[in-house]
Amino acid sequence: MTAIAETPTCPGAEPVGDRAPVLPVLGHDTPAPLFDGRRVPYANLDVAASAPALQAVGDRVTRTLPLYASVHRGAGYLSQVSTTLYESARATIGEFVGARPDDLTLLVRHTTDALNLLAGCVPAAADGTPGRVLVLDVEHHANLLPWQRATDATVLTGRGTVAATLEAVRAELAAGTAAGRGYALLAVTGASNVTGETLPVADVVAAAHDAGARVVLDGAQLVPHRRFSLAATGVDYLAFSGHKAYAPFGTGALVGRRDWLDAGTPYLAGGGAVRSVRVDGTDWHDGPARHEAGSPNVLGAVALAAACETLAAVDTVALREHEDALRARLVDGLEAIDGVEVVRLWPDAPDTVGVVTFTVSGWEPGHVAAYLSAEHGIGVRDGRFCAHPLLTRLGYRAGAVRASVGAGTAGEEVERLVAAVAALVADGPRADYAVVDGLWVVVDDPRPVPEGSGLDGLLATAGPGGDEAFACVPD
Numbered sequence: 341m342t343a344i345a346e347t348p349t350c351p352g353a354e355p356v357g358d359r360a361p362v363l364p365v366l367g368h369d370t371p372a373p374l375f376d377g378r379r380v381p382y383a384n385l386d387v388a389a390s391a392p393a394l395q396a397v398g399d400r401v402t403r404t405l406p407l408y409a410s411v412h413r414g415a416g417y418l419s420q421v422s423t424t425l426y427e428s429a430r431a432t433i434g435e436f437v438g439a440r441p442d443d444l445t446l447l448v449r450h451t452t453d454a455l456n457l458l459a460g461c462v463p464a465a466a467d468g469t470p471g472r473v474l475v476l477d478v479e480h481h482a483n484l485l486p487w488q489r490a491t492d493a494t495v496l497t498g499r500g501t502v503a504a505t506l507e508a509v510r511a512e513l514a515a516g517t518a519a520g521r522g523y524a525l526l527a528v529t530g531a532s533n534v535t536g537e538t539l540p541v542a543d544v545v546a547a548a549h550d551a552g553a554r555v556v557l558d559g560a561q562l563v564p565h566r567r568f569s570l571a572a573t574g575v576d577y578l579a580f581s582g583h584k585a586y587a588p589f590g591t592g593a594l595v596g597r598r599d600w601l602d603a604g605t606p607y608l609a610g611g612g613a614v615r616s617v618r619v620d621g622t623d624w625h626d627g628p629a630r631h632e633a634g635s636p637n638v639l640g641a642v643a644l645a646a647a648c649e650t651l652a653a654v655d656t657v658a659l660r661e662h663e664d665a666l667r668a669r670l671v672d673g674l675e676a677i678d679g680v681e682v683v684r685l686w687p688d689a690p691d692t693v694g695v696v697t698f699t700v701s702g703w704e705p706g707h708v709a710a711y712l713s714a715e716h717g718i719g720v721r722d723g724r725f726c727a728h729p730l731l732t733r734l735g736y737r738a739g740a741v742r743a744s745v746g747a748g749t750a751g752e753e754v755e756r757l758v759a760a761v762a763a764l765v766a767d768g769p770r771a772d773y774a775v776v777d778g779l780w781v782v783v784d785d786p787r788p789v790p791e792g793s794g795l796d797g798l799l800a801t802a803g804p805g806g807d808e809a810f811a812c813v814p815d
């Protein structure tokens with residue numbers, strides 16, 4: 341693969357340009373077209389939104405596809421194979437996040453699905469009113485809106501430090517108890533999708549449990565990057581998404597305490613969730629089946645289990661060191677550029693995963709993101725990251741730019757981003773941009789996009805052909 345000619349050494353911490361990905365992912369080095377007709381290897385720095393599939397996940401799915409058949413009620417041999425694969429995937433996923441023996445592992449679509457499901461299971465208060473849920477304003481909408489819709493939710497404004505935030509949480513929980521309206525649940529992020537920062541889980545759990553509340557952790561940004569255990573932390577429920585954990589085949593999970601889930605209204609009404617149906621009533625299953633009506637996503641479950649197995653086997657120290665080094669380089673490199681500001685929530689955060697959100701003075705976030713894509717082949721996210729209350733409170737109403745890294749990120753991609761932002765600030769963009777339908781785009785963008793639902797007209801994917809993969813692309 342051709343080296344990127346315009347990658348100079350960036351200012352800031354330890355250069356990371358020679359760091360290879362810790363785990364192989366599919367699509368790494370896919371050629372990306374630039375506005376001027378050149379091609380460069382795509383730098384995927386948007387893994388916090390959706391991570392590319394691990395090679396091991398792709399391999400497992402390919403091997404499983406010929407075995408795929410109906411699940412649970414089929415007597416045929418492949419139905420039995422598929423059922424075994426599905427149920428053992430469930431066990432693997434639960435084990436990966438340290439499920440306790442009595443916990444349930446529900447296979448859902450993603451974190452949003454998991455948290456909506458749990459919101460429907462929060463027990464009502466003694467007087468029959470909806471159960472109370474405490475949530476911080478730092479949350480992704482997936483960990484905010486389900487509580488606001490289905491429960492009696494209180495949204496607490498986060499404070500400038502972890503210590504002050506925890507103090508405010510404790511005070512609000514205690515106030516609920518004192519008023520005879522105790523909270524049933526505290527819903528918190530495992531790692532912020534805006535800053536990557538975490539709260540100390542042990543303190544969060546202690547605060548909730550001391551007040552008689554349970555804890556649900558939104559693990560969407562945590563689980564792909566840190567080993568987490570329900571049993572070890574005492575967290576009651578964990579929600580996460582396969583597509584952020586290198587298994588983009590449509591399965592996520594809700595894992596946690598059984599009683600609420602068995603007593604809650606079935607999330608979906610339909611086949612598979614019932615023991616018997618009469619015209620005048622239904623006898624619902626308990627256990628996972630209660631909430632998993634409809635035909636299960638076998639391949640999604642198998643893919644997520646393969647990701648869990650791969651992440652469980654990886655050297656966690658090496659993975660963490662890799663992601664930390666890339667993040668540190670991003671932060672230092674970006675902050676060394678005039679007019680660049682990195683968004684922070686809590687200076688005393690005990691840990692931070694590989695997410696860095698920033699603004700560039702004088703440049704709209706959408707313009708920066710369009711420039712990075714069109715002139716450098718770099719994919720980042722811009723906007724308000726489904727965290728409108730937080731971005732508004734922090735003063736980033738117009739949004740920001742987010743770069744994120746993971747096990748499949750190479751150091752060269754990080755160096756390229758920092759150099760590209762430095763070049764933007766120093767020299768401005770080379771292409772012409774305009775806002776069309778609210779989005780920044782290149783004027784007369786010549787880059788090919790797929791024609792219809794096929795791949796015709798798209799670039800060849802990177803493969804053993806190396807540079808040839810670039811050369812075979814039509815201009």
Ligand SMILES: Cc1ncc(COP(=O)(O)O)c(C=O)c1O
Pocket residue numbers: 388389450451452453480482483529531532533558560561581583
């Ligand atoms: C912290 C966090 N929670 C929840 C979600 C929602 O995840 P999903 O879209 O997979 O449901 C996201 C997605 O970006 C996230 O970052």
